[in-house]
Amino acid sequence: MDPARKRQIRLVVALSAAVLLAVALIYTSFNAGTDAIEPSELMARADDGKSYDVTGKVADGSVERGTVTRFEILDRDGTEGAPVEYTGVVPDPFREGREVIVTGSLNEQGVLVAEKDSLITKCPSKFEEEFGDDPNVEIVGG
Amino acid sequence: MNALGAAALTAALLTSIYAGVAALIGARSGDRRWVDSSRRAFYALMGLMLVSVVCLEAAFLRSDFSLSLVANHSSTTTPTGYKLTAMWGSQAGSLMLWATVLSVAASSVLFATRHTHREVAPWATAVMAAIATFFLGLMMAGALFPSADTFPFLTLASPPPEGAGLTPLLRHPAMAIHPPMLYAGYVFFTVPFAFAIGALITRRLDASWIRSTRRYALIAWLFLTVGLALGARWSYSELGWGGYWAWDPVENAALMPWLTGTAFIHSIMIQERRGMLKTWNVSLIVATFVLSLLGTFLVRSGILQSIHAFGESKVGLPLLILIATVIIGSTILIISRLDDLRTERRFDSLLSRESMFLGNNLLLVGLALIVFWGTFFPLISELFTGQESSLAAPWFNRYTTPIAIGLLFLAGVGPLVAWRRVSLASVKRSLAIPLIAAVAVTGLLLLVGVDFEPLALALFFAAAFTITSVSQELWRGTSARRSLSGGSLPSAFASLISRNRRRYGGYIVHVGIAVMLIGVAASSSFQTSRDLRLQPGQEATVDEYTVKYDRAFTNLNTEEVSKEQKLAFGAVLSVWRDGEQVALLSPEREYYSGVAADPSAPIRSFFEGEATSEVGRTETASRDLWTAMQPDLSSFDALIDKGDSRYARFAATVPQNDPAAQAVLAQTQGELIRALGAEYEKQAPPADIRFNVNPFVLWLWVGVGISVLGALFALWPGAELRRRRVSDVYAARLARELSEV
Numbered sequence: 001m002d003p004a005r006k007r008q009i010r011l012v013v014a015l016s017a018a019v020l021l022a023v024a025l026i027y028t029s030f031n032a033g034t035d036a037i038e039p040s041e042l043m044a045r046a047d048d049g050k051s052y053d054v055t056g057k058v059a060d061g062s063v064e065r066g067t068v069t070r071f072e073i074l075d076r077d078g079t080e081g082a083p084v085e086y087t088g089v090v091p092d093p094f095r096e097g098r099e100v101i102v103t104g105s106l107n108e109q110g111v112l113v114a115e116k117d118s119l120i121t122k123c124p125s126k127f128e129e130e131f132g133d134d135p136n137v138e139i140v141g142g
Numbered sequence: 143m144n145a146l147g148a149a150a151l152t153a154a155l156l157t158s159i160y161a162g163v164a165a166l167i168g169a170r171s172g173d174r175r176w177v178d179s180s181r182r183a184f185y186a187l188m189g190l191m192l193v194s195v196v197c198l199e200a201a202f203l204r205s206d207f208s209l210s211l212v213a214n215h216s217s218t219t220t221p222t223g224y225k226l227t228a229m230w231g232s233q234a235g236s237l238m239l240w241a242t243v244l245s246v247a248a249s250s251v252l253f254a255t256r257h258t259h260r261e262v263a264p265w266a267t268a269v270m271a272a273i274a275t276f277f278l279g280l281m282m283a284g285a286l287f288p289s290a291d292t293f294p295f296l297t298l299a300s301p302p303p304e305g306a307g308l309t310p311l312l313r314h315p316a317m318a319i320h321p322p323m324l325y326a327g328y329v330f331f332t333v334p335f336a337f338a339i340g341a342l343i344t345r346r347l348d349a350s351w352i353r354s355t356r357r358y359a360l361i362a363w364l365f366l367t368v369g370l371a372l373g374a375r376w377s378y379s380e381l382g383w384g385g386y387w388a389w390d391p392v393e394n395a396a397l398m399p400w401l402t403g404t405a406f407i408h409s410i411m412i413q414e415r416r417g418m419l420k421t422w423n424v425s426l427i428v429a430t431f432v433l434s435l436l437g438t439f440l441v442r443s444g445i446l447q448s449i450h451a452f453g454e455s456k457v458g459l460p461l462l463i464l465i466a467t468v469i470i471g472s473t474i475l476i477i478s479r480l481d482d483l484r485t486e487r488r489f490d491s492l493l494s495r496e497s498m499f500l501g502n503n504l505l506l507v508g509l510a511l512i513v514f515w516g517t518f519f520p521l522i523s524e525l526f527t528g529q530e531s532s533l534a535a536p537w538f539n540r541y542t543t544p545i546a547i548g549l550l551f552l553a554g555v556g557p558l559v560a561w562r563r564v565s566l567a568s569v570k571r572s573l574a575i576p577l578i579a580a581v582a583v584t585g586l587l588l589l590v591g592v593d594f595e596p597l598a599l600a601l602f603f604a605a606a607f608t609i610t611s612v613s614q615e616l617w618r619g620t621s622a623r624r625s626l627s628g629g630s631l632p633s634a635f636a637s638l639i640s641r642n643r644r645r646y647g648g649y650i651v652h653v654g655i656a657v658m659l660i661g662v663a664a665s666s667s668f669q670t671s672r673d674l675r676l677q678p679g680q681e682a683t684v685d686e687y688t689v690k691y692d693r694a695f696t697n698l699n700t701e702e703v704s705k706e707q708k709l710a711f712g713a714v715l716s717v718w719r720d721g722e723q724v725a726l727l728s729p730e731r732e733y734y735s736g737v738a739a740d741p742s743a744p745i746r747s748f749f750e751g752e753a754t755s756e757v758g759r760t761e762t763a764s765r766d767l768w769t770a771m772q773p774d775l776s777s778f779d780a781l782i783d784k785g786d787s788r789y790a791r792f793a794a795t796v797p798q799n800d801p802a803a804q805a806v807l808a809q810t811q812g813e814l815i816r817a818l819g820a821e822y823e824k825q826a827p828p829a830d831i832r833f834n835v836n837p838f839v840l841w842l843w844v845g846v847g848i849s850v851l852g853a854l855f856a857l858w859p860g861a862e863l864r865r866r867r868v869s870d871v872y873a874a875r876l877a878r879e880l881s882e883v
Contacts, residue, residue, distance in 0.1 A: 003488075014504075025512060028540070029519050033531035036520065053532055065774050067675050067830070088673065089383045089832060090772065095750065103534075117383055 034103060039073050040080035042106060054082070054112060055101045063096055073102065073112070083110070088117035095121075144209060147197025148285075148295035154190040154241070155278040157183050162271030169264035177264045181252045184267065187274065188245040195242050198235070198294050199226055208301040211235060211294050217307035227318035228308045230325070233457065234284060234294040239322055240438065241277040243329040244270065247358065251333045255354050258873070262351055265340035266333075273332055276464055280457060290456040310708075310734045310754045316376040320369055324396050327366030328434035331403060333358035335431035338424045342475045345482045349414040352423070357857060359407055359427075364853045366400045371846040382755035382770035384671060384834045386842070387662075389538040394517040395440040398510050399433040405506035406430055412496045415561060417486030421476065422503070424483065428472040433510070435465050440517075491563035498556040505549050512541045547600050550659055553652040554608030557615045576611035580604070598667035605656040605663075612649045639855075647856025651849045658845025664838035665766075674831045675774075678713075682833075687767075688718040689833050694773075694826030696819035697730060709733045709748050709815055711822050713771045713829050715758065727758030729771040729831070742793070744811045745785040745818065749775065761840050768834040777827045778818070785814040 036053040037045075045052075054073060059081055062072035069090055074081040076099075084102055094100065100121050104114035161183035168176030198211070202225045207213040215235070216228040229235035248270040255263050284293030311317075334355040341351040373393065374386035387393060406426045412419050439461040476483070489496060515522070516533045523531040558572040583606035584599055592599075616635070624634035639646035672684045681690040697710035712730030716723050732755075733748040759768040775782075792810055796803045 007488075021508065025515055025541070028537065029515065029533055030523065030527075030531075032537045033519060033523055033533055036530040036532060065776055067673075089770070090830075091382075 036101075038075045039082040039112075040075050042082055042112065043080065043110070045106075049105055051103060051105045051115070053101055053103050054084075055099070056081070057099055058094070058096050060096045065090075071096075073100065082106075082112045084112045084114055086114040086119055088114075088119065091119060091121045094119065143197045143200055144206070144295050144297065147194045147201070150190045150194040150197065151278070151281060151295065154187055154194065154245075155275065155282050157187045157190060158271050158274040158278055161187060162268050162275060165264045165267035165271060169261075169268060174260075177260075177267070180264065180267050180271070181256060184245065184249050184252055184271070188242075188249045191238075191242040191245045194294075195229075195238060198229060198238065202226060202228055205305065206301075207303070207305050208297050209294075210296040210298050213298060213302055213305045215306065215308055217305035220305075220308050221313070224308050224313050224318065229294075230321045231308055231312055232291075232294075234281065234292050234296070236321065236325065236438075236441075237277055237281050237292055237457070238294050239325050240329060241274060241281070243322075243326050244274050244277070244332060247330050247333050248274070248336075251337075251355065251358060259337075259340075259350070259354060261344040262337060262340035262346050265343045266336040269336035269339045270332060273336075273464075276460075280460055287456075292457055307734075310732065311380065314376055314380050316372040317380075320372040320376060323365050323369030323372060324437070327362045327364075327369055327396075328399065328437055330358050330362030330365060331399060331427070331431050331434050333362075334406075334427050338427045339472065339475065342424060342479050345479060347420055347424075347479070347482045349410070349417070352410045352413060356407070356410055359403060359410075360853060360857055363400070363403050363407060364850065364857070366396060366403065367846065367849060367853070370396055370400060371843070375843065378839070379757050379759075380754065382757070382772065382832065384768055384770065384832060384836070386839075389516065389533075389535045391517050392437075392441055394513050395433075395437040398513055398517075399430050399437060401506050401510040401513070402426055402430040402433060405503045405510075408499045408506075409503050412499050416496060418489070418496065419500075420483040420485060421480065424472075424476055426503075426507075428468070428476070429510075432465055432468055435461065435468065439465065493559060493566065493569060494563050495556065495559050495561045498552055498559055502549060502552045502556065505545050505552070509542060509545050509549075512545075513538070543597050543601075546659060547597070547604050550601065550604040550608055550656060553655060554604070554611040557649060557652070558611055572611070572614070575614055576607045579610035580607035582606075593668065595667045598663045601659055601663040605660045608656045609653055612653050615649065616646070643858060644856050647852045647854075650852025650855060652852075654845045654847070654849030654852055656845070657848055658842050661838045661840065661842030661845055665836045665842065668837050670835040672833050674833055675828050676713075676831055677828045678826050684833050685835070686719050687724075687833075687835065689769075689831070690716045690718065691829070691831070692716050694823050694829075695728070695730075696822055697732075698816060698819055709735075709819065710756070711773045711775075711819075711826075712756075712758075713773075713826075713831065715769055715771075715831070717767055725760045725767050727760065727767065727769050729758035729769045730756045731772050732756055742790055743786040744789055745782050745814055748815070749782065763840055764837065766834075766836040766839045768836055769831060771829045771831045773822070773829045774827050778822070781818065781821060785818060789814060 034051050034053045036055060039054055039056045042052055042054050056073040056075055057078065059072035059074045062070075064070040067087070069086045071084050071086070072081045073084050084104070086102060086104075098121055100119060102112070102114045102120070103118035104112050107113050161180045164176045164180035164183060167173070168178075168180055198209075201209050201212050202216050203222070205212065205216060205218045205225070211229075211232055211234055215231045216225050220228065230239050248267075252263065252267060259266075280292050281294065284290045284296065288296055334352075337351040337355045341347055370393075373396070377388070378384070378386040406423065409419050409426060410423055413423050439458065489500075491497065516538050520530045520532045523529060554576060555573075558576075559569060580603045584603045587599065587602060588594070616638075619638045620631065620635045623638045624631065627634070627637070629637075670685055672682075674682045674684075674689065676682060676689070676691040678691050678693050681688055683689075692714045695712045695714060697712060698708070710730040710732040712728050715727045715729070717725040717727065731753060733753045735744065735748050755770045755772070757768060757770050759766050789811060793807055796807050798804075
């Protein structure tokens with residue numbers, strides 16, 4: 001076979017491999033992706049058996065620790081919420097009033113059953129507590 | 143001193159602007175005086191940055207809370223070492239780090255190339271100056287817009303008496319060095335990027351820009367490797383979930399430039415040796431640099447949800463503009479230079495070193511693309527479907543594991559295959575022993591009863607193959623050397639590897655990666671993890687192990703009662719197998735009284751602030767026993783409230799302005815906490831205990847260590863470099879004399 005033709009074949013093989021990979025990537029990611037929603041949306045979608053990333057605030061006074069940790073997760077504006085049953089490691093900064101993300105699906109009783117270890121607490125605000133907007137900030141040098 | 147630091151920073155901004163302008167004038171006019179001046183401006187920039195950093199660090203050491211940065215990220219009770227490292231716990235501090243490392247890297251490369259690259263270097267200087275100006279400008283803009291939080295010397299009109307302190311989670315040796323390592327990795331990629339741009343502009347697209355900057359790519363790779371490993375180590379020993387890698391967006395952000403950087407380090411060898419892949423190489427370094435900027439951007443922007451997302455920040459937009467400028471500018475430049483980037487040769491054969499490198503490049507870049515897609519999928523899906531959707535670890539693993547196995551296999555085949563072309567027969571000869579070894583190891587693993595996990599076994603196969611093939615190469619080289627020059631085996635070996643540090647350093651890195659991946663595969667495929675809930679005296683059985691909760695213990699800072707900072711509740715666990723005790727572990731949970739806490743409820747505030755896990759584990763060659771614990775303190779609520787109300791009643795009687803009485807009050811708080819600790823030891827509540835048996839994790843760290851040593855070995859200036867340096871000097875002298883004629 002002449003080298004130019006050989007190169008062409010190689011290019012076609014390589015390109016089709018790339019296209020196949022890209023298609024697989026796109027297909028599986030849209031398929032396996034977990035939608036991020038708020039608790040009220042979760043309740044609205046009811047028990048379709050799909051897994052969701054639910055983002056919200058831990059309701060005050062709702063946390064009940066045990067082998068299974070129970071708490072209520074509220075929308076950001078604090079109106080609607082969903083009860084959660086969680087097993088696994090409770091992250092260190094987990095606390096009432098904190099914003100958390102938990103992955104799981106709704107069962108027939110309308111309880112969000114979370115996947116093990118899926119609870120994530122948004123990084124402590126203390127880390128970036130800003131004096132920035134503080135009126136008593138003053139510039140030196142510059 | 144703060145004023146001095148701020149002044150130095152201002153001067154640094156002006157200097158970097160000057161360096162850029164001077165370099166541009168020099169590059170356009172060819173006037174060496176401008177070029178020399180721009181180079182010297184970079185040395186001055188480095189000096190100014192170092193002065194500024196020293197001033198800032200001095201403020202941290204003095205606990206000077208008139209600086210907003212210090213007040214927000216340090217406190218008088220922060221241990222001295224962590225006062226120094228608290229600088230990069232902040233946004234302004236990390237920008238400072240970026241600019242400082244850049245000034246050091248740029249000065250070093252400009253010094254090394256001062257007699258060479260007469261055409262490329264001025265443009266590269268201008269690029270580096272532009273980037274330095276961007277970061278310095280960002281910092282100085284923070285002086286005008288305090289809410290942007292980018293100016294490190296922002297002062298508070300009324301300094302608080304005590305600072306907020308460094309987040310306890312970050313008080314870990316690995317965390318102290320992890321951020322600067324990652325940043326140094328990102329920043330060092332600026333050097334080859336700048337020279338690539340310079341080479342493109344001047345159409346000097348032979349391999350000389352690569353020869354002068356490849357070391358910087360390797361240094362960047364080394365820093366990124368160490369940074370990634372330290373982050374993994376921190377996660378493993380400080381976060382209570384028991385893993386070292388979670389495909390978290392920010393982890394991915396650091397992994398992507400590592401992957402493309404690794405590809406770059408390999409593919410530039412093809413250009414050096416064969417004059418091929420020129421377009422690919424410049425594109426690869428542009429991509430690596432863009433991914434480095436993206437790494438900085440992701441940490442700071444908060445656009446993706448992650449444990450690292452430090453809250454939303456105002457530097458996101460400027461960084462995004464810089465990234466877009468770099469992408470668009472570089473693409474236009476590359477397209478306009480396609481004629482000059484034409485390859486000098488074509489591939490001779492599929493069985494050649496360059497084909498192996500190309501294969502490794504395609505896999506590495508493919509891996510980077512997959513990680514990129516997965517990381518940004520929440521944004522992609524929102525764009526196309528209007529619904530934010532994210533991908534978890536299983537999705538990543540499905541793609542990355544087979545590719546990692548393929549890469550590992552290539553790491554063993556590559557060294558066996560010569561440049562240009564080899565005969566199938568000679569490849570077969572070289573492959574025989576490594577293949578037999580790999581089959582033998584895999585068979586042995588199955589014989590001793592390792593579970594049939596196809597991917598893990600394939601990885602062990604590839605690792606055994608690669609380690610044997612690299613050892614075979616070393617053995618062949620050594621015996622060839624010995625038959626040439628005689629001498630003992632060790633001295634022949636030493637002379638072999640020191641004569642070609644780059645090649646053999648690279649081989650050592652391959653072995654290190656193989657060992658590391660063995661650790662990753664074994665620990666992720668054969669891990670046992672169990673959650674237990676135990677009280678003192680109880681025990682539980684996990685596979686062949688019995689875990690006994692022997693007793694509860696507390697850990698207080700008792701030296702100064704009034705400065706009670708940390709309260710740790712722990713569990714002493716003994717682990718037994720076949721009636722024999724194999725480990726005694728003491729995981730604990732640490733609670734901190736934040737300064738920002740409620741002063742009227744000093745006991746409660748321990749449990750409202752940040753808590754961290756201190757993992758209890760034993761590390762051995764075959765497995766880690768890993769435990770984390772978390773006491774269920776709900777039964778202590780009443781006791782805590784009682785302590786707080788007792789404190790409040792006493793506090794009401796104590797006059798505010800009487801220091802002696804205040805000291806008594808502080809002491810009371812300490813005593814109340816100690817009473818709580820005593821109660822915990824006596825009547826510990828049930829604790830949630832995670833007990834993991836992680837096989838072979840130790841080899842992950844050992845593998846990284848081997849890779850780091852290999853990379854250091856490759857970097858160490860060898861005979862080759864010294865020779866080149868001398869010839870460079872002669873060449874420069876000749877050029878000068880000729881130009882004077």
